[in-house]
Amino acid sequence: MADFATRRREAESRLVELKHMHGIAMLDGKPFDLAEMADVERELSGLDAAEGEAVRRERLEAAKIEETRLEGLRQTLIVVEEHRLEAADRAEKAARDVAEALKEFRLRSADAVGLLRALGVNNVLALDETDHRMSWRLTAALKPLTGFGRRFGQIVFPEARSPYDQPWRAEEQAIAGRYISKALKGDLQ
Template identity: 35%
Template sequence: MLTTEPSTEPSNAVTWDGQPVTLRRAGVDDITDRKLDVEARLKELRRQRGIALLDNKPFDGSEISALEDELDALTEAEGEATRRQRAAEATELAKRREAARTDVRLYEQCRQEAIKAAELAALDLYVALQDVSTYCEKLSRSITSLGGRPWETTSGAVRERLSQRLTVLMRPLLGRNPQQSGTTFYGSIEFPEPQETMSGEWVPAEAAAVAAEIKQILQGE
Protein backbone atom coordinates (compact mmCIF):
# COMPACT_ATOMS: atom_id res chain seq x y z
CA MET A 1 0.00 0.00 0.00
CA LEU A 2 1.38 3.39 -1.02
CA THR A 3 1.34 6.09 1.69
CA THR A 4 2.87 9.53 2.09
CA GLU A 5 5.56 9.85 4.70
CA PRO A 6 4.68 12.32 7.52
CA SER A 7 6.79 15.45 7.41
CA THR A 8 6.69 19.00 8.70
CA GLU A 9 8.03 20.24 5.34
CA PRO A 10 6.80 19.66 1.81
CA SER A 11 8.08 16.31 0.59
CA ASN A 12 7.52 13.86 -2.20
CA ALA A 13 8.75 10.86 -0.25
CA VAL A 14 6.52 7.78 -0.24
CA THR A 15 6.54 4.42 1.50
CA TRP A 16 5.64 1.02 0.15
CA ASP A 17 4.51 -1.52 2.70
CA GLY A 18 6.43 0.36 5.35
CA GLN A 19 9.62 0.66 3.27
CA PRO A 20 10.43 4.30 2.42
CA VAL A 21 11.13 5.14 -1.19
CA THR A 22 12.15 8.79 -1.54
CA LEU A 23 11.23 10.53 -4.75
CA ARG A 24 13.73 13.20 -5.66
CA ARG A 25 12.31 16.73 -5.64
CA ALA A 26 11.80 17.42 -9.32
CA GLY A 27 12.00 20.94 -10.62
CA VAL A 28 11.17 21.80 -14.19
CA ASP A 29 14.80 21.50 -15.21
CA ASP A 30 15.44 18.02 -13.89
CA ILE A 31 12.11 16.24 -14.40
CA THR A 32 13.20 14.78 -17.72
CA ASP A 33 16.53 13.59 -16.34
CA ARG A 34 14.82 11.99 -13.35
CA LYS A 35 12.31 10.27 -15.65
CA LEU A 36 15.17 8.80 -17.64
CA ASP A 37 16.76 7.51 -14.42
CA VAL A 38 13.49 5.99 -13.24
CA GLU A 39 12.74 4.42 -16.61
CA ALA A 40 16.22 2.93 -16.79
CA ARG A 41 15.88 1.50 -13.26
CA LEU A 42 12.40 0.15 -14.03
CA LYS A 43 13.69 -1.54 -17.17
CA GLU A 44 16.43 -3.25 -15.19
CA LEU A 45 14.10 -4.28 -12.37
CA ARG A 46 11.56 -5.70 -14.81
CA ARG A 47 14.33 -7.64 -16.49
CA GLN A 48 15.35 -9.04 -13.11
CA ARG A 49 11.71 -9.87 -12.38
CA GLY A 50 11.52 -11.82 -15.61
CA ILE A 51 14.71 -13.68 -14.78
CA ALA A 52 13.34 -14.51 -11.33
CA LEU A 53 10.16 -15.83 -12.87
CA LEU A 54 12.07 -18.00 -15.33
CA ASP A 55 14.32 -19.29 -12.56
CA ASN A 56 11.36 -19.81 -10.23
CA LYS A 57 12.89 -17.49 -7.64
CA PRO A 58 11.14 -15.00 -5.34
CA PHE A 59 11.22 -11.34 -6.36
CA ASP A 60 10.28 -8.26 -4.34
CA GLY A 61 8.29 -6.01 -6.62
CA SER A 62 7.84 -3.16 -4.15
CA GLU A 63 10.54 -1.02 -5.73
CA ILE A 64 8.97 -1.48 -9.14
CA SER A 65 5.61 -0.34 -7.80
CA ALA A 66 7.15 2.65 -6.06
CA LEU A 67 9.11 3.64 -9.16
CA GLU A 68 6.02 3.27 -11.32
CA ASP A 69 4.18 5.62 -8.96
CA GLU A 70 7.09 8.04 -9.13
CA LEU A 71 7.16 7.80 -12.92
CA ASP A 72 3.45 8.60 -13.03
CA ALA A 73 4.01 11.57 -10.76
CA LEU A 74 6.93 12.79 -12.86
CA THR A 75 4.90 12.44 -16.03
CA GLU A 76 2.08 14.43 -14.50
CA ALA A 77 4.53 17.04 -13.23
CA GLU A 78 6.14 17.25 -16.65
CA GLY A 79 2.78 17.81 -18.26
CA GLU A 80 1.85 20.43 -15.69
CA ALA A 81 5.21 22.15 -16.14
CA THR A 82 4.65 22.24 -19.89
CA ARG A 83 1.16 23.62 -19.39
CA ARG A 84 2.42 26.31 -17.03
CA GLN A 85 5.24 27.22 -19.39
CA ARG A 86 2.85 27.55 -22.31
CA ALA A 87 0.45 29.57 -20.18
CA ALA A 88 3.29 31.86 -19.08
CA GLU A 89 4.45 32.23 -22.68
CA ALA A 90 0.90 32.98 -23.80
CA THR A 91 0.55 35.58 -21.05
CA GLU A 92 3.88 37.15 -21.96
CA LEU A 93 2.95 37.16 -25.64
CA ALA A 94 -0.38 38.79 -24.83
CA LYS A 95 1.45 41.47 -22.81
CA ARG A 96 3.88 42.13 -25.63
CA ARG A 97 1.08 42.33 -28.16
CA GLU A 98 -0.90 44.73 -25.97
CA ALA A 99 2.24 46.83 -25.47
CA ALA A 100 2.73 46.84 -29.24
CA ARG A 101 -0.89 47.94 -29.75
CA THR A 102 -0.31 50.75 -27.25
CA ASP A 103 2.79 51.76 -29.21
CA VAL A 104 0.84 51.71 -32.47
CA ARG A 105 -1.81 54.03 -31.04
CA LEU A 106 0.81 56.34 -29.52
CA TYR A 107 3.09 56.48 -32.55
CA GLU A 108 0.18 57.04 -34.94
CA GLN A 109 -0.94 59.97 -32.81
CA CYS A 110 2.62 61.33 -32.78
CA ARG A 111 2.91 60.80 -36.54
CA GLN A 112 -0.26 62.76 -37.18
CA GLU A 113 0.92 65.56 -34.91
CA ALA A 114 4.26 65.67 -36.72
CA ILE A 115 2.49 65.75 -40.09
CA LYS A 116 0.34 68.64 -38.87
CA ALA A 117 3.46 70.48 -37.72
CA ALA A 118 5.08 69.80 -41.11
CA GLU A 119 1.97 71.11 -42.90
CA LEU A 120 1.99 74.33 -40.87
CA ALA A 121 5.75 74.74 -41.38
CA ALA A 122 5.31 74.16 -45.13
CA LEU A 123 2.59 76.80 -45.26
CA ASP A 124 4.83 79.21 -43.36
CA LEU A 125 7.69 78.44 -45.77
CA TYR A 126 5.41 79.00 -48.76
CA VAL A 127 4.26 82.38 -47.43
CA ALA A 128 7.82 83.40 -46.56
CA LEU A 129 9.21 82.39 -49.98
CA GLN A 130 6.34 84.18 -51.67
CA ASP A 131 7.27 87.31 -49.72
CA VAL A 132 10.90 86.84 -50.76
CA SER A 133 9.88 86.76 -54.43
CA THR A 134 7.64 89.80 -54.00
CA TYR A 135 10.37 91.89 -52.40
CA CYS A 136 12.97 90.67 -54.90
CA GLU A 137 10.79 91.93 -57.74
CA LYS A 138 10.23 95.28 -56.01
CA LEU A 139 13.96 95.55 -55.29
CA SER A 140 14.82 94.79 -58.90
CA ARG A 141 12.41 97.45 -60.17
CA SER A 142 13.90 99.99 -57.77
CA ILE A 143 17.44 99.16 -58.88
CA THR A 144 16.39 99.42 -62.52
CA SER A 145 14.77 102.78 -61.86
CA LEU A 146 18.14 104.03 -60.59
CA GLY A 147 19.85 102.93 -63.77
CA GLY A 148 21.24 99.74 -62.33
CA ARG A 149 21.10 96.22 -63.71
CA PRO A 150 19.75 93.71 -61.19
CA TRP A 151 21.74 90.49 -61.07
CA GLU A 152 22.21 88.84 -57.69
CA THR A 153 19.04 90.49 -56.40
CA THR A 154 16.71 89.07 -59.05
CA SER A 155 14.01 86.66 -57.97
CA GLY A 156 15.60 83.89 -60.07
CA ALA A 157 19.06 84.34 -58.55
CA VAL A 158 17.67 84.42 -55.02
CA ARG A 159 15.54 81.33 -55.65
CA GLU A 160 18.58 79.47 -56.91
CA ARG A 161 20.57 80.30 -53.79
CA LEU A 162 17.68 79.57 -51.41
CA SER A 163 17.05 76.24 -53.09
CA GLN A 164 20.70 75.36 -52.43
CA ARG A 165 20.42 76.49 -48.83
CA LEU A 166 17.19 74.53 -48.40
CA THR A 167 18.92 71.46 -49.82
CA VAL A 168 21.70 71.75 -47.25
CA LEU A 169 19.09 72.12 -44.50
CA MET A 170 17.16 69.08 -45.77
CA ARG A 171 20.25 66.96 -46.44
CA PRO A 172 19.75 64.52 -43.50
CA LEU A 173 16.33 63.60 -44.94
CA LEU A 174 17.34 63.31 -48.58
CA GLY A 175 17.82 60.09 -50.49
CA ARG A 176 20.06 59.50 -53.45
CA ASN A 177 19.39 57.79 -56.77
CA PRO A 178 22.48 55.77 -57.76
CA GLN A 179 21.38 55.87 -61.41
CA GLN A 180 21.11 59.66 -61.49
CA SER A 181 24.13 61.50 -60.12
CA GLY A 182 23.97 65.12 -59.04
CA THR A 183 20.46 64.98 -57.59
CA THR A 184 18.93 64.02 -54.27
CA PHE A 185 15.30 63.59 -53.39
CA TYR A 186 12.66 63.58 -50.69
CA GLY A 187 9.85 61.36 -51.94
CA SER A 188 9.06 62.63 -55.43
CA ILE A 189 10.71 66.05 -54.90
CA GLU A 190 14.19 66.37 -56.40
CA PHE A 191 16.86 68.61 -54.90
CA PRO A 192 20.24 69.65 -56.30
CA GLU A 193 23.42 68.23 -54.85
CA PRO A 194 24.02 69.93 -51.46
CA GLN A 195 26.82 72.50 -51.57
CA GLU A 196 28.78 73.12 -48.38
CA THR A 197 29.27 76.74 -49.41
CA MET A 198 25.52 77.19 -48.92
CA SER A 199 25.54 76.11 -45.29
CA GLY A 200 25.19 78.51 -42.39
CA GLU A 201 22.68 81.24 -41.55
CA TRP A 202 20.65 82.44 -44.48
CA VAL A 203 20.35 86.18 -43.81
CA PRO A 204 24.06 87.00 -43.43
CA ALA A 205 24.90 84.86 -46.44
CA GLU A 206 22.22 86.51 -48.60
CA ALA A 207 23.28 89.97 -47.46
CA ALA A 208 26.84 89.17 -48.48
CA ALA A 209 25.70 87.79 -51.86
CA VAL A 210 24.03 91.07 -52.88
CA ALA A 211 26.23 93.50 -50.91
CA ALA A 212 28.31 94.67 -53.90
CA GLU A 213 25.24 95.20 -56.05
CA ILE A 214 23.40 97.14 -53.35
CA LYS A 215 26.50 99.22 -52.53
CA GLN A 216 27.04 100.11 -56.16
CA ILE A 217 23.49 101.27 -56.74
CA LEU A 218 23.39 103.26 -53.49
CA GLN A 219 26.72 104.95 -54.15
CA GLY A 220 25.45 105.93 -57.56
CA GLU A 221 23.12 108.35 -55.87
Protein backbone atom coordinates in the same frame (compact mmCIF):
# COMPACT_ATOMS: atom_id res chain seq x y z
CA MET B 1 12.30 19.29 -14.81
CA ALA B 2 15.76 17.98 -13.78
CA ASP B 3 14.16 16.40 -10.70
CA PHE B 4 11.63 14.67 -12.95
CA ALA B 5 14.42 13.35 -15.15
CA THR B 6 16.28 11.92 -12.14
CA ARG B 7 13.13 10.36 -10.74
CA ARG B 8 12.28 8.92 -14.17
CA ARG B 9 15.75 7.34 -14.57
CA GLU B 10 15.53 5.80 -11.09
CA ALA B 11 11.99 4.48 -11.68
CA GLU B 12 12.92 3.07 -15.10
CA SER B 13 15.96 1.34 -13.56
CA ARG B 14 13.78 -0.11 -10.80
CA LEU B 15 11.22 -1.28 -13.36
CA VAL B 16 13.92 -2.98 -15.46
CA GLU B 17 15.25 -4.68 -12.32
CA LEU B 18 11.75 -5.75 -11.21
CA LYS B 19 10.99 -7.17 -14.69
CA HIS B 20 14.28 -9.03 -14.55
CA MET B 21 13.42 -10.45 -11.12
CA HIS B 22 9.92 -11.35 -12.34
CA GLY B 23 11.44 -13.24 -15.26
CA ILE B 24 13.79 -15.14 -12.93
CA ALA B 25 10.90 -15.99 -10.61
CA MET B 26 8.86 -17.32 -13.51
CA LEU B 27 11.79 -19.44 -14.74
CA ASP B 28 12.39 -20.80 -11.27
CA GLY B 29 8.63 -21.38 -10.71
CA LYS B 30 8.59 -19.08 -7.69
CA PRO B 31 5.84 -16.65 -6.81
CA PHE B 32 6.38 -12.93 -7.55
CA ASP B 33 4.41 -9.99 -6.15
CA LEU B 34 3.51 -7.75 -9.10
CA ALA B 35 2.29 -4.92 -6.82
CA GLU B 36 5.71 -3.25 -6.63
CA MET B 37 6.06 -3.36 -10.41
CA ALA B 38 2.56 -1.82 -10.76
CA ASP B 39 3.55 0.90 -8.28
CA VAL B 40 6.64 1.77 -10.34
CA GLU B 41 4.58 1.84 -13.57
CA ARG B 42 2.04 4.15 -11.88
CA GLU B 43 4.92 6.35 -10.73
CA LEU B 44 6.21 6.55 -14.31
CA SER B 45 2.73 7.39 -15.57
CA GLY B 46 2.45 10.11 -12.88
CA LEU B 47 5.84 11.47 -13.88
CA ASP B 48 4.66 11.65 -17.51
CA ALA B 49 1.58 13.59 -16.42
CA ALA B 50 3.60 15.88 -14.12
CA GLU B 51 6.15 16.63 -16.83
CA GLY B 52 3.35 17.41 -19.27
CA GLU B 53 1.73 19.74 -16.75
CA ALA B 54 5.05 21.44 -16.02
CA VAL B 55 5.60 22.04 -19.75
CA ARG B 56 2.03 23.38 -20.08
CA ARG B 57 2.59 25.78 -17.17
CA GLU B 58 5.93 26.95 -18.60
CA ARG B 59 4.30 27.61 -21.95
CA LEU B 60 1.44 29.45 -20.26
CA GLU B 61 3.88 31.60 -18.28
CA ALA B 62 5.95 32.26 -21.41
CA ALA B 63 2.77 33.25 -23.27
CA LYS B 64 1.84 35.65 -20.44
CA ILE B 65 5.31 37.19 -20.51
CA GLU B 66 5.15 37.52 -24.30
CA GLU B 67 1.68 39.07 -24.15
CA THR B 68 2.92 41.56 -21.54
CA ARG B 69 5.87 42.39 -23.79
CA LEU B 70 3.59 42.81 -26.81
CA GLU B 71 1.17 44.99 -24.83
CA GLY B 72 4.11 47.19 -23.84
CA LEU B 73 5.09 47.47 -27.50
CA ARG B 74 1.49 48.33 -28.43
CA GLN B 75 1.38 51.09 -25.83
CA THR B 76 4.73 52.41 -27.05
CA LEU B 77 3.43 52.30 -30.63
CA ILE B 78 0.42 54.43 -29.64
CA VAL B 79 2.74 57.10 -28.21
CA VAL B 80 5.23 56.88 -31.10
CA GLU B 81 2.43 57.14 -33.67
CA GLU B 82 1.01 60.22 -31.96
CA HIS B 83 4.48 61.82 -31.98
CA ARG B 84 4.93 60.83 -35.64
CA LEU B 85 1.63 62.44 -36.61
CA GLU B 86 2.45 65.56 -34.60
CA ALA B 87 5.76 65.73 -36.48
CA ALA B 88 3.82 65.37 -39.77
CA ASP B 89 1.63 68.31 -38.72
CA ARG B 90 4.71 70.41 -37.90
CA ALA B 91 6.45 69.40 -41.14
CA GLU B 92 3.37 70.27 -43.20
CA LYS B 93 2.99 73.64 -41.47
CA ALA B 94 6.69 74.40 -41.88
CA ALA B 95 6.63 73.41 -45.57
CA ARG B 96 3.58 75.56 -46.24
CA ASP B 97 5.13 78.42 -44.25
CA VAL B 98 8.34 78.10 -46.30
CA ALA B 99 6.33 78.16 -49.53
CA GLU B 100 4.43 81.27 -48.41
CA ALA B 101 7.61 82.97 -47.18
CA LEU B 102 9.40 82.21 -50.46
CA LYS B 103 6.44 83.56 -52.43
CA GLU B 104 6.54 86.71 -50.33
CA PHE B 105 10.32 86.98 -50.73
CA ARG B 106 9.93 86.64 -54.49
CA LEU B 107 7.26 89.39 -54.53
CA ARG B 108 9.29 91.70 -52.26
CA SER B 109 12.34 91.14 -54.44
CA ALA B 110 10.32 92.02 -57.55
CA ASP B 111 9.08 95.14 -55.74
CA ALA B 112 12.67 96.08 -54.85
CA VAL B 113 13.83 95.55 -58.45
CA GLY B 114 10.93 97.65 -59.72
CA LEU B 115 11.72 100.47 -57.27
CA LEU B 116 15.45 100.34 -58.07
CA ARG B 117 14.69 100.60 -61.79
CA ALA B 118 12.24 103.43 -61.14
CA LEU B 119 15.04 105.20 -59.29
CA GLY B 120 17.34 104.70 -62.27
CA VAL B 121 19.37 101.68 -61.14
CA ASN B 122 19.05 99.39 -64.12
CA ASN B 123 21.74 96.76 -63.74
CA VAL B 124 20.10 94.69 -60.99
CA LEU B 125 20.63 91.24 -62.48
CA ALA B 126 21.68 89.79 -59.10
CA LEU B 127 18.31 90.71 -57.65
CA ASP B 128 16.55 89.23 -60.68
CA GLU B 129 18.12 85.85 -59.83
CA THR B 130 16.18 85.51 -56.57
CA ASP B 131 14.59 82.18 -57.46
CA HIS B 132 17.95 80.72 -58.42
CA ARG B 133 19.63 81.75 -55.16
CA MET B 134 16.71 80.73 -53.00
CA SER B 135 16.53 77.31 -54.64
CA TRP B 136 20.20 76.75 -53.79
CA ARG B 137 19.64 78.01 -50.25
CA LEU B 138 16.64 75.76 -49.80
CA THR B 139 18.72 72.86 -51.10
CA ALA B 140 21.48 73.67 -48.60
CA ALA B 141 18.94 73.89 -45.76
CA LEU B 142 17.27 70.57 -46.64
CA LYS B 143 20.46 68.67 -47.52
CA PRO B 144 20.86 67.23 -43.97
CA LEU B 145 17.78 65.10 -44.70
CA THR B 146 19.78 63.07 -47.18
CA GLY B 147 23.08 62.73 -45.32
CA PHE B 148 25.71 61.77 -47.84
CA GLY B 149 23.13 60.80 -50.43
CA ARG B 150 21.27 63.09 -52.78
CA ARG B 151 17.72 61.72 -52.52
CA PHE B 152 14.84 62.44 -50.19
CA GLY B 153 12.03 60.28 -51.50
CA GLN B 154 11.34 61.55 -55.01
CA ILE B 155 13.41 64.71 -54.55
CA VAL B 156 16.95 64.59 -55.94
CA PHE B 157 19.17 67.33 -54.58
CA PRO B 158 22.05 68.85 -56.46
CA GLU B 159 25.16 69.24 -54.39
CA ALA B 160 24.70 72.45 -52.40
CA ARG B 161 27.48 74.95 -52.82
CA SER B 162 29.07 76.77 -49.90
CA PRO B 163 27.83 80.36 -50.30
CA TYR B 164 24.29 79.08 -50.08
CA ASP B 165 24.63 77.66 -46.58
CA GLN B 166 25.29 81.11 -45.11
CA PRO B 167 22.62 83.18 -43.29
CA TRP B 168 20.10 84.19 -45.95
CA ARG B 169 19.39 87.71 -44.73
CA ALA B 170 23.05 88.70 -44.54
CA GLU B 171 23.74 87.32 -48.01
CA GLU B 172 20.72 89.08 -49.53
CA GLN B 173 21.69 92.28 -47.79
CA ALA B 174 25.19 92.00 -49.24
CA ILE B 175 23.82 91.36 -52.74
CA ALA B 176 21.26 94.19 -52.73
CA GLY B 177 23.15 96.61 -50.50
CA ARG B 178 25.23 98.27 -53.19
CA TYR B 179 22.20 98.79 -55.45
CA ILE B 180 20.06 100.18 -52.65
CA SER B 181 22.87 102.40 -51.45
CA LYS B 182 23.23 103.85 -54.96
CA ALA B 183 19.49 104.39 -55.27
CA LEU B 184 19.22 106.07 -51.86
CA LYS B 185 22.16 108.39 -52.62
CA GLY B 186 20.92 109.15 -56.09
CA ASP B 187 24.16 107.75 -57.51
CA LEU B 188 22.91 106.08 -60.68
CA GLN B 189 26.24 105.10 -62.21
